[in-house]
Amino acid sequence: MGLRSYIITRILLTIPTLLLLLSMVFLVMRVLPGDPVALHFEKKAEPWQLEDMRRKLGLDKPLWAQYADYILGLIDINYFLAYGYPNLGKSMQTYEEVGGQIFSAFPATLELAIYSMIIASVMGILLGVVASKSYNSILDHLIRGFGTVTYAVPVFFLGIIFQLVFGVFLRWLPTGLRISASVAPPTGLTIILSMPSGGFISNFLLSSIAGLTISAICIAILKVKHVKFRFKGFAISLAVFIIAWVVYAYVSWYFVLKGKLQIATGLYTIDSLLEANPVKFVESVKALLLPSLTLGIILSGIFVRLTRTNMLETLRLDFVTAAKARGLKESTVTYGYALRNAFLPILTMLGLQFAMLLSGAILTETTFSWPGLGRYIVQRISFRDYTAIQGAVVMFGLFVTLVSLIVDILYAYFDPRIRL
Amino acid sequence: MNKVKIKRSILAHLIPGFTSLTKKGSSGWMVILGLVIVLALVVMTAIGPWIAPHDPVWYMSPKIRAPPSPEFPMGTNHLGQDMLSRILVGGSIMLQVAALSVLVCFLIGVPLGLFSSYVGGLFDSTLSLVIDAVYAFPGLVIAIAIAAMLGPGVINMALSISVVYIPSYFRIVRSQVLSIKELTYVEAAKATGAKWHTVLSRYIFPNVIPSIVVVVTINFADAVLTAAGLTFIGLGVTYDIPDWGWDLKNGWSYLASRAWWIITFPGLMIILLALGFTLIGEGLSELQNPKLQR
Numbered sequence: 001m002g003l004r005s006y007i008i009t010r011i012l013l014t015i016p017t018l019l020l021l022l023s024m025v026f027l028v029m030r031v032l033p034g035d036p037v038a039l040h041f042e043k044k045a046e047p048w049q050l051e052d053m054r055r056k057l058g059l060d061k062p063l064w065a066q067y068a069d070y071i072l073g074l075i076d077i078n079y080f081l082a083y084g085y086p087n088l089g090k091s092m093q094t095y096e097e098v099g100g101q102i103f104s105a106f107p108a109t110l111e112l113a114i115y116s117m118i119i120a121s122v123m124g125i126l127l128g129v130v131a132s133k134s135y136n137s138i139l140d141h142l143i144r145g146f147g148t149v150t151y152a153v154p155v156f157f158l159g160i161i162f163q164l165v166f167g168v169f170l171r172w173l174p175t176g177l178r179i180s181a182s183v184a185p186p187t188g189l190t191i192i193l194s195m196p197s198g199g200f201i202s203n204f205l206l207s208s209i210a211g212l213t214i215s216a217i218c219i220a221i222l223k224v225k226h227v228k229f230r231f232k233g234f235a236i237s238l239a240v241f242i243i244a245w246v247v248y249a250y251v252s253w254y255f256v257l258k259g260k261l262q263i264a265t266g267l268y269t270i271d272s273l274l275e276a277n278p279v280k281f282v283e284s285v286k287a288l289l290l291p292s293l294t295l296g297i298i299l300s301g302i303f304v305r306l307t308r309t310n311m312l313e314t315l316r317l318d319f320v321t322a323a324k325a326r327g328l329k330e331s332t333v334t335y336g337y338a339l340r341n342a343f344l345p346i347l348t349m350l351g352l353q354f355a356m357l358l359s360g361a362i363l364t365e366t367t368f369s370w371p372g373l374g375r376y377i378v379q380r381i382s383f384r385d386y387t388a389i390q391g392a393v394v395m396f397g398l399f400v401t402l403v404s405l406i407v408d409i410l411y412a413y414f415d416p417r418i419r420l
Numbered sequence: 421m422n423k424v425k426i427k428r429s430i431l432a433h434l435i436p437g438f439t440s441l442t443k444k445g446s447s448g449w450m451v452i453l454g455l456v457i458v459l460a461l462v463v464m465t466a467i468g469p470w471i472a473p474h475d476p477v478w479y480m481s482p483k484i485r486a487p488p489s490p491e492f493p494m495g496t497n498h499l500g501q502d503m504l505s506r507i508l509v510g511g512s513i514m515l516q517v518a519a520l521s522v523l524v525c526f527l528i529g530v531p532l533g534l535f536s537s538y539v540g541g542l543f544d545s546t547l548s549l550v551i552d553a554v555y556a557f558p559g560l561v562i563a564i565a566i567a568a569m570l571g572p573g574v575i576n577m578a579l580s581i582s583v584v585y586i587p588s589y590f591r592i593v594r595s596q597v598l599s600i601k602e603l604t605y606v607e608a609a610k611a612t613g614a615k616w617h618t619v620l621s622r623y624i625f626p627n628v629i630p631s632i633v634v635v636v637t638i639n640f641a642d643a644v645l646t647a648a649g650l651t652f653i654g655l656g657v658t659y660d661i662p663d664w665g666w667d668l669k670n671g672w673s674y675l676a677s678r679a680w681w682i683i684t685f686p687g688l689m690i691i692l693l694a695l696g697f698t699l700i701g702e703g704l705s706e707l708q709n710p711k712l713q714r
Contacts, residue, residue, distance in 0.1 A: 016549075017549075017553060020549065020550065020553050021553050021557070024550070024553065024554070025565075028562075028565065028566065028569075029565070029569070032566065032569040032570065141446070148695070148698055148699060148702060149691070149695060151641070151694075151698050152641060152645070152691050152692075152694035152695035152697075152698045153691050153694075154645050154648045154649065154652075154687070154690055154691070154694075155649075156648075156649065156652050156668075156672075157668065157683075157687040157690065157691065160668070160671075160672050160675065160683055160687070161683070161684075161687070163675060164675060164678075164680055164683065167675075168675060168676060168678055169678070175675075352556070355556055355557060355558045355559065356558070356559075358558035358560075358561070359558040359559050359560035359561065359649075362558075362560050362561065362564070362649075362653075363560070363649050363652065363653075366652070366653060367672075377561070377564060378564070378653050378654075381564065381568045381653070381654070381655070382654065384568075386569075389564075389565055389568065390565075392561075393561055393562075393565055396557070396558055396561050397557060400556055400557060400558065401556075404556060
């Protein structure tokens with residue numbers, strides 16, 4: 001099986017997994033004892049209030065109809081195009097769209113996850129390599145001890161200690177929020193379009209020129225990279241060209257109507273750079289430092305242990321001895337030969353640890369008042385907002401499924417045996 | 421009859437294992453250290469109510485948020501309750517939740533894994549798909565969702581944690597049984613006419629025990645940490661039961677008052693308890709890894 005067909009199979013296999021996940025979330029929220037509507041009202045509510053609430057949320061329908069509503073809502077393309085996020089129902093507390101609330105909270109979680117993953121993997125892999133190089137020495141025992149202790153430390157406890165030391169006693173760093181309240185959140189790169197908004201047709205022509213350029217670049221990249229100019233390659237290039245054209249035409253038409261084009265990632269560190277605003281950049285890095293260090297240190301323990309075990313096994317293999325015998329530098333042998341081969345199991349674990357990262361992110365976000373998905377779910381619990389909890393759980397599931405898909409594809413790319 | 425034999429086989433694994441621990445190098449000592457920590461904490465919590473200098477809940481000194489002093493070695497909290505007394509008793513909820521959830525996980529995960537992999541076929545592959553989906557999911561999210569539906573309480577907390585960790589039992593048992601059931605002695609047992617439950621319980625199960633023991637200890641550590649996390653989020657026990665997790669959360673809300681003693685001591689106790697179980701689990705799994713033995 002080639003890499004391409006492996007990727008296609010893997011993507012197709014994601015669909016039943018997702019469906020299963022969605023159904024399980026739905027069932028758990030419905031089958032467990034406890035009536036969300038009755039629980040929602042703090043005091044005893046009048047029967048007509050309960051009925052009214054049920055009707056508003058569609059909970060008076062039979063279970064299969066609710067399930068159909070739920071799944072059909074998620075794949076409702078029209079809703080998605082109109083709002084920009086899938087239909088996850090309305091909040092029981094505020095009657096706002098849950099999807100919108102979740103999608104505005106998501107970038108915060110993503111940013112925290114990315115930076116703490118970087119800290120965890122760099123720190124963990126380096127420490128693991130050092131430990132395996134000095135096997136059974138005091139340094140090795142210290143690093144192993146670090147790996148074991150980080151597993152036992154509750155992530156919020158480390159966060160609170162950091163807050164206490166760096167926030168309360170030393171007053172170096174803020175103890176909460178994504179950016180200090182005195183600074184406005186970064187908006188990203190804004191391009192004011194001076195094009196005349198002359199309706200769809202003229203803008204379509206204008207944007208087609210831009211679309212053509214983009215498609216030409218796409219084709220050039222594809223050609224240079226792998227695709228030889230045979231029929232198959234030509235067909236792919238043509239498809240890319242058409243898709244890029246249509247997408248670009250639609251997007252630019254939409255933004256020309258608004259009069260400006262905004263490029264924002266939702267990640268404050270990147271958006272402040274796009275905005276070229278050093279003050280906001282420093283503020284967002286300062287706010288990010290403690291939460292990402294907390295989560296990163298807790299997660300690095302797993303990387304330490306994994307790297308150490310795998311490096312110990314790899315360093316004993318013959319090819320390492322052979323490389324040393326050829327007189328290669330110590331660092332070349334360690335990082336270029338041994339670590340490269342010990343890397344695959346680490347990559348697999350990285351995918352599995354992602355779920356743990358998200359669990360940790362919930363607690364870290366709560367500790368640092370970080371306005372992400374985890375804090376959203378915790379806040380909604382105190383309001384007993386079950387549609388919101390269900391939506392957030394679905395979102396976490398989508399996130400995990402997507403990451404495991406990416407990790408599997410990377411794994412197949414690095415290790416050809418998987419594709420067999 | 422059967423139960424006695426299983427008990428005997430567990431003991432037959434554990435007793436020689438324990439006496440030889442001291443001869444197995446650093447991994448063996450890790451297990452011993454972990455056992456000592458866990459036993460010490462269990463004993464402390466058990467006799468806590470008798471040795472505590474004050475009543476952990478109803479004694480309230482007028483000195484609120486007093487720093488550690490000879491009178492209150494671990495200080496007092498915002499109500500003037502003695503932190504030392506609360507620390508001595510506060511492990512009980514966490515230990516109960518952890519023990520109960522491990523028990524539930526064990527009683528559901530192990531038989532399910534044994535049966536599913538022994539039967540094989542469509543049943544096994546469907547169940548594996550479901551279990552893998554749960555396994556890949558962020559555990560705390562599941563626990564939060566279920567605990568929020570069930571409401572507070574020890575049993576509810578334990579149940580919501582169990583759902584998260586059943587997959588790890590299932591997976592380890594299943595992968596072990598898949599290789600064990602192909603061995604010749606199992607085939608011989610089947611050929612002599614042993615029933616399927618006899619084969620499972622008397623021939624296969626005893627060989628899975630060593631890896632289950634590792635999962636149990638790691639599960640204990642995870643359950644303690646998840647219970648602490650649930651309490652931190654506000655899904656734990658109520659304020660009138662002394663609990664390390666609740667004390668930590670409570671101390672956190674007085675962070676700005678610089679009362680580090682309300683935060684640090686309960687936190688360190690949670691770490692110590694989880695660390696004890698982690699050390700046992702990690703030591704045992706290293707002892708079982710043939711690749712690392714020299």
